[in-house]
Amino acid sequence: MRMIIDHRTVQVVFADLQDSVVDLSGTNSPEVIRRSAGVLGKVAQMLNIPFTVSVAPRPGGPGVLAELPQAPPFVRGGPCCWDDRAWREAIAARARRTLVICGVTSEIVVLHTALDALAGGYDVIVPVDACGGMSERTENAAFRQIEAAGGTVTSVAGLVTGMVRDFTDPTGRDVITALHGLMG
Template sequence: MLNDASVQLVFADLQEGIVEASATNPAASIRRAVAVLNDIVTALDLPFTVSAAPRPGGPGTIGELPESRPYVRTGPSCWDDTAWRAAVLSAGRPTLVICGVTTEIVVLRTALDALADGIAVQVLVDACGGITPRTEEAALRQIEAAGGVVTSVAGFATDMVRDFTTPTGRQVIAALHRLV
């Protein structure tokens, strides 16, 4: 079971124009899942990072993300960005929970690199978007073969919060109801 002392979230390339390019998960569904994750981050006071691909005119992240200055990286993996990796490692959390677009590029590369460095990884499929169903499925299989866990926002949240009668539990279940 996960707990709020062991997890940090990674929001990768959730940018205007990139989210809409997802061919495997509608942009509205990704945005809804990210908004729910934003509520979960707040309710559980979880650390998170926002990573962005370089784009003309700036990162242009979606409004559903938690408020944060994004790390703009130069390559396909967040792990390759020294400042981002230092921020993640300084939090001292052994599990990265990753979501973003595209699954076959930034999610895959970041997950595999973190796993290779001994960090546990969970990927939230309903907060990800891929290039094609076939290539996204191949990326998710690679992550699982390397030891990562592929799950959903609801699966992640209910692993973190097991009692919905507490004030925090009520916040989390209310957020999850917005997934439907």
């Protein structure tokens, strides 16, 4: 299936992309996650795509990745962004029906947020290079669940080039330059 996405329908969810959590990834390296999430954040800002940052409570504060665009984080108490009423209301208020969800861990916060969003009528896209899991087997199982429920699993590059199809205009040139940052 060819992926063409109207960026005006998209909002991005950065979930548990905190230094102390990202370092625990057993699949993608912390560097890949930081780089991929950072590029996704840059592109979101270039295209005026709204985003939220949802974090798990951690000793010493949220510790959100420096690579992400700055925003006040939603601190939730459980394994799923959807369970946080304030976060859910912020998502609904934007009236953008495509959620791009990335974070650590894929088997917990990404999986449960994606499944609840799909059940809530949202389209869901998960860029795997901006996610980290506990193990390849368990992460792949989570991605299969998301796909079976109707979500799309792709990469940051696949997502972005599904939204920006012309690299000859100024925005397109900026986007392709940002994508080069994936090849660190």
